[in-house]
Amino acid sequence: SQQGEEDPQALSIQEGENATMNCSYKTSINNLQWYRQNSGRGLVHLILIRSNEREKHSGRLRVTLDTSKKSSSLLITASRAADTASYFCATDATGNQFYFGTGTSLTVIP
């Protein structure tokens, strides 16, 4: 399976701290995406990074990609209570579909 695996499974931090979650995958990819899911809702696309990119920023989000290690990380800086959600990475090889990981559950304590 090409499915990514997020680490840690769960993360609890204080508001204002930074949150880092990691994603590892098994096969070569074209793109990697990160999504957020609030409880009982659909997923929201956060950021896409291409295989020839090493780092990408979007607001308080920073994503890195290391294709040699087949891993990516998502950093959320200055976390807020509203960032409490599950975060998923999704990887593709063929471009026809993305495979989603099992997610990291982030709790930001006010």
Added chain:
Amino acid sequence: DGGITQSPKYLFRKEGQNVTLSCEQNLNHDAMYWYRQDPGQGLRLIYYSQIVNDFQKGDIAEGYSVSREKKESFPLTVTSAQKNPTAFYLCASSTSSDSLYGYTFGSGTRLTVV
């Protein structure tokens, strides 16, 4: 506002019944997808469609069926052959099959077998 609408939000099915989950998008997206999510797990692909009147099986297609008669609509039928259908079902769409711009998801349908 453009987006994806899934209905119903909650659905209860009796043993042996077929049920159909609706997914409609007004984003003019070519590709549409159905995923299943079980508690504490990631998303697993059921079916996807890149163009009208064409669709492909995903990793867990057994017990499910779809149709793509219109670009805007991609309904999913959960048949009685699906032995464990209780789950959260998510529909998504994207601008093209290579999905460079990410998926847009609906808000999901929670199906429970009673």
